Amino acid sequence: MIPGSFDYHRPVSVDEAVGLMGKLGDDALLLAGGHSLIPMMKLRMASPEHLVDLSAIDSLKGIEEIDDTIILRAMTTQHELIASDLITDKLPIIQETSLVIADPQIRYKGTFGGNVANGDPGNDMPAVMQCLDAKLELTGPDGKRQVAARDFYQGAYDTLREDEEILTSVHIPVPSSGHGYAYEKLKRKVGDYATAAAAVVITMSGDKCTSASIGLTNVGDTPLWAKEAGEILNGSSLDNATIDKAVSAAEAITDPASDMRGPAEYRTKMAGMMMRRALERAQSRAKG
Amino acid sequence: MNDQVKVDEDRAERVEKLQGMGCKRKRVEDVRFTQGKGNYVDDLKLPGMVFGDFVRSPHAHARIKSIDTSRAQALPGVVAVLTAADLKPLDLHYMPTLAGDVQAVLAEEKVLFQNQEVAFVIAEDRYIASDATELVDVEYEALPAIVDPFKSMDDDAPILREDIKDKMEGAHGPRKHPNHIFEWEIGDKEETDKIFAEADVTIKEMLVDHRTHPSPLETCQSVASFDKITGDLTLWGTFQAPHVIRTVVSLISKIPEHKIHVIAPDIGGGFGNKVGAYAGYVCSVVGSIVLGTPVKWVEDRMENLSTTSFARDYHMSTELAATNEGKITAMRVHVIADHGAFDACADPSKWPAGFMNICTGSYDIPTAHLSVDGVYTNKASGGVAYRCSFRVTEAVFAIERAVELLAQKLDMDAAELRLKNFVKAEQFPYKSALGWEYDSGDYHTAMNKAMEAIGYDDLRKEQAKKREAFKKGKTREIMGIGISFFTEIVGAGPSKNCDILGVAMFDSAEIRIHPTGSVIARMGTKSQGQGHETTYAQIIATEIGIPADDITIEEGNTDTAPYGLGTYGSRSTPVAGAATAVAARKIRAKAQMIAAHTMEVHEGDLEWDVDRFRVKGLPEKAMTMQEIAWTAYNSPPPNMEPGLEAVNYYEPPNMTYPFGSYYCVMDIDVDTGVAKTRRFYALDDCGTRINPMIIEGQVHGGLTEAFACAMGQEIRYDEMGNVMGASFMDFFLPTAVETPHWETDFTVTPSPHHPIGAKGVGESPHVGGVPCFSNAVNDAYSFLGAGHIQMPHDAWRLWQVGERLGLHN
Structure with missing residues (x-):
């Protein structure tokens, strides 16, 4: 339960993070809430040489509604989803799901984006995203692109996200009221x-x-x-x-x-x- | 009249001030624990301290072809790498076990279980040590593994222990096969066989108490510091029995015992896991001797679950014979005991199967026969008493399941069958067919109280209705009522039958009263969460009349504490608690002489009154214990030595036999196999109750661990011998969310031979709880013709029962 050594990076913007990922290549891993990655590192099932921590990037946080679409930014924590009136009102299934992820302590730290992007079949949010037909917004060196959650997952820990890309937000069409x-x-x-x-x-x-x-x-x-x-x-x-x-x-x-x-x-x-x-x-x- | 009221009030006030036996005194240790101020082994930091980590075997059974440590040694920060080749010249590559076997410290020619210790890397920091373990190159030749204990003694079974393959006489008699450890037999075989042959009714079932692990929250760890100048070794560690560790370390290291200082600081739970000696302890000691610097070893969770002492793994062929009217006439049990790769059971040395012969339980069974075959397999060693006295959970599981199966066969209510066969109150002291003398009990009273409290008859009526509804397809839920009535055997033990490596199983207390009337007392036991600092002080408070808050209890330092055998098997209260009371009484006897002399009366003219001696007939003439303490030091009677202290080494005349009556009501969703405990009622009789709040806490904890074991906790191996699920991701450790609500109750039947009548309680709820849960599950499915359902009762296994019975179609 002792991780190997690594360098730690803490970018403050998406551009800086994308730049770092491009420069460091596949020796780098993105750190969101850390509740999947850090145990893997302690078990030495993951031994990145570089960790790029996304927690200082303000633009990766928040929930908003634009044109009947809910936009969930990737570093929003599960606790924030539970506490959000907008989610209660428009996407209560996300709240119900968040409440059965781990325990309150972990939900204060664990992020929505990490849960979606990790690619572990045990994560709860991916199936919910597929159910809701969410679109995942990935930002990389060539800018932004959207991938449907229903297409994103290729295998265990294998997704359509490229190594230098970051999941920045998830766009969910608001289901009809009364659903x-x-x-x-x-x-x-x-x-x-x-x-x-x-x-x-x-x-x-x-x-x-x-x-x-x-x-x-x-x-x-x-x-x-x-x-x-x-x-x-x-x-x-x-x-x-x-x-x-x-x-x-x-x-x-x-x-x-x-x-x-x-x-x-x-x-x-x-x-x-x-x-x-x-x-x-x-x-x-x-x-x- | 008024005066008498005043006297009574005054006395009640003084009693309350003492916070003695019977009061719900708050745990004094919790002040530091709840503030994160406990002092555990891993909190220890010494100048120059270095850190050890193990290279472990990926194979369950393999020959070691070569070990190359050169790459690890070349890593900056690595200070040493130990292998069996380094330990062998010191004769330390094997260590003796408590069961009379030897156990590899570092594997020499073969590895015998997955994650076995192969090399010990020592480095300047914990991270480097871990990095370096990956640089030790070990070449293995994999060998076929034995996982199923029933195959251990096959003719073509691979021989596991080549180190002892020609030694056909083991520590407990002849061995029948190179993979056989011992056969242990007790009871009258001939008579038992005869009764079975002629019986009206018999039942026979293979009852498996599966392999699990005590899993204390704090893992096993040690810090060794050897002083090359003085030759003194100080060893801090997670030791339930620090003195025994000192003796063992002295025997194997050849360091004289007075040069060894063993210190067990705060311990974060033990449950039997911290009784034995582990490779990590030995390697930290050797490392410190070689390097001359302190060496710390701290296990991680996976190491703890997969390598340190497991519990259970008893495969019990259990039979009962009875008359048509339901009188049990005989019991016959044969056990295959899977001990893993080494026999490292922590039982008293003469008892290779622990106290399994308590398996006749709470019933007056005139004739019985028990035999146990211990075998080696390619699994971690152990077989410790997980929150129970030695093999008592196994024994109680066997009898309590068997009684239910018998009730079913006789078509008789399971509670009624128990009432019909209980040892009666007037039969105590009761000599059991397998050799124990039960000290006291009143089983019928306890059972009747429990049945009334749970509303037994109404529950059976409700169950009958639910069964009808289920059959008609109106519900998918079935209801089970679990009963268990257990008799524990704790407080090991009398030297005539209990010793560990020749050390008799007494325990001790040393009490010293300071001149101003406050107290320090030390015991040979060691709390791992039981609350000794609170409860021993209560015993002393009541015995000598000094408030518990003025009494410091200290344990765990072998330099200061009197020799004792430690804390496990619920022995602290029965043995060290007795020593405490006896030592306190010695003090009170001396105090009486001092008081008599000072007040110029005859000793016989004095009477004890809560916290003082009074002159009979002159109630205002009295001396408090505080006053006597001052006098004892400063103006004792002529010819009496000054001071006020006493030591007692208590040799118990018998074990104590706590008992209890438990009921569980469970609802099971047959479509998912998910079982929900609706009610759990536990009535415990542990004799005199020292601190009801601590008893209740013990019962809650023991029941929670019973719930875990019965409902899903296990150490499982695949057919290759790979250990499955050795992390808290998979190993079922229930949280407060899953844990049922516990209803507790009690009766009080004091032990006649114990100075204060106390019997011990820490393990009763576990012993009684496991079969109660299992009986509830089995009872739920019984009307569907399920037969015996093996533990653990996790959802998927119960779903499979439903599949087998065609309930999902």
Whole structure:
């Protein structure tokens, strides 16, 4: 639990940080809240020669709404998401998710952007971002570009972010008012990664489901957007037969590892069970 | 009348001022702990101190072909790299274990478990030491590993311990196989077999108490400082038994015992993990002797979980015989005990399976037979008593699960079956079939009180309704009612059957009254969180009438404390607590002589009144203990030596036998396997209660660890012998969020042989808690025909039970 030696950099602007990353190359890693990276360094599973700490860059902090899009800047902490009235009002699923990430002490330090960009399938926010169809804004030497969360994750710790790029913000279209939502997470204890978790956002018109989007956490190498499951639900009255079919479709795309949280078979079934329960709760919350 | 009220009020006021036995005195140690001002081993900083770190084996079983330390030694800041080749000339590459085996300090020819110590790197700072471990080049030839203890004694099993392969006589008798450690047997086999052959009803089940780890928050650590001029060695460390460590260090290092100063400062939890001796202690000592500078070794979490003493790993084939009416007639148990790569169990030396023979439990079982085979596997060594007396959690788990299985087979209520078979109050002292003499107990009273408190009959009615609802598909939740009624055996122990490496298991107290009437007292035990500084002072306060706040309790420094065997197995109160009371009574006896002389009366004319001696019939003529203390030093009676102090080395005449009645109500979601504890009620009888608040705290802690063990905590290995989940990411250490709410209660049945009647409580809740949780889970699924469900009961395993029973279709 003793990290190797490294040089520490603390840029004050995005340009300076991008410049440093370009100059230092793949010997450098970005440090956000540190709750994933520092344990990895202590275990010597990560041994960067340079750490570029983003915490002094003011422009990476804050939450705002522009044209029906919520912009979450990357260094916003999970605690700040929980405390934000704007999030409570427009994106309550983010608040619900933040509340099941780790514990209060970690949420004071842990950042939204770190959780999204890290690429660990155990992180909770990526599946929620996929569910909400968020766009990730990456800033690199050639300027800014946007990548859809549904495309961003390639494998465990493997994303479309280039080494010299920084995730600067996430842009989330505001779901219609009256949408139903839920994030259901099965975990062994506070602070644990999900055995399986599901994010569900739906809209209802009368008894009919008019849109459904589902994300799954920690049941594959990447977060999973259960596209087909959503399509099965869309247009249905959320009857049992349709739900069963959608759950089966979601379970079919999972490929979890067997670990101390349980064998793969269990985790797949729990992904389905969490989706089922999230859907039930989302439906009870939906207005329209 | 008025005068009597006044006298009573005055007495009550003086009693309260003492803060003696029976009061909820606040823990004095918490003043420093809650402010971050504790003083732990890792807080120690000495001039010139250097730091050690281990190179560890990635393999569970491998031959070491070569070790090349040259790259590590070339790293600036590295001061030494030790390997077995350096220790061998000193005869220190192996060290004796408490169980009569030897254990590798640094692996010589083979490694026998993953993360075994191979080399010890010492550097000027902790970071360099860690960097240098990566520069030690070790070439291994991997060998097949034994993970399943049932395969240890196969004909074609690889021989693990080549160092003793020809030694077919072990510390506890003949060995049947090179991977066999011992066979230990007790009871009447012939008679037991006969009763089983003729019994109306029998049950048999393989009950596994799985491998787990005590996981104290502070890991194991030491600082050794050898003075080359005087030849003195000072060793600070996480030692539950500092004096035993001093003796062991002297025996293995050949340094005379008076030249060794062992100091155990504040300890952040032990739970049995800090009883034994570890390679890190030895290497820090050798390092300091070689270098002449202090050497610090501090384990990290993964090292603690994967290499220092584990607990349990008992595979118990358990049988009961009974009549059709539910009278238990015999018990038969055979255990395969997985001890890992070395036999480093911390049991009294004559007891290779600890006190497993308490397995007849709280029941009057006339005949029993127990045999235990200890075997080697490619896992870390240990087998310590994790918050229990030696192997008592295992024993109680076996009997309490077996009784439930018997009740099921007889179609009888499990509480009723227990009531039918309890040892009766009038049978105490009770001699058990496997050789113990239970000192006191009143099981029926405790059980009936508990059943009433929990509302047992109503719970069973509710359960019946819920089962109907489940069968009809109206709910996906099932309800379990867990019962356990345990009898502990603690306070090791009488020298006739208890010693550690030949050292009898007495304990000690030394009390010194200062002239102004305040006190310092020292004991041979060592608190790791139990609150000794608070409770021993309460015993002394009551015995000699000096307020507890005026009494300092000191432990852990072998230069100043009297020799004792340390704190584990709930022995502090039964043994050192008794020594404390006896030493205090010696002081009071001398004080009485002084008071009699000073007040010019006969000793027999005096009576003790809370904090003073009064002359009978002349109540205003009295001398307080403070006044007597001053007199003792400055004007003692002629021919009496001045001073007021006493020492007692207490040899307990018997063990003590705390007991308790626990109930758990659990609801299980069959679709996820998640179990929620709705209620947990714990009635403990630990005899005389010294500090009810500390008892309650002990019960809360012990139950929490019981909850952990039963519901998910484990040290697991894959088939290659790789240790899984040796970090708090995976190892289940419940937080306040997961921990159920505890309801506590008590009865008081004093120990007849203990000076103050106290029995010890620290481990009871763990011992009784584990089977209670497991019984709740098993009870929940029993109506579905689940059979015995093995621990740990984490969600995925319970979900698998549901799969097996077809509950998810």
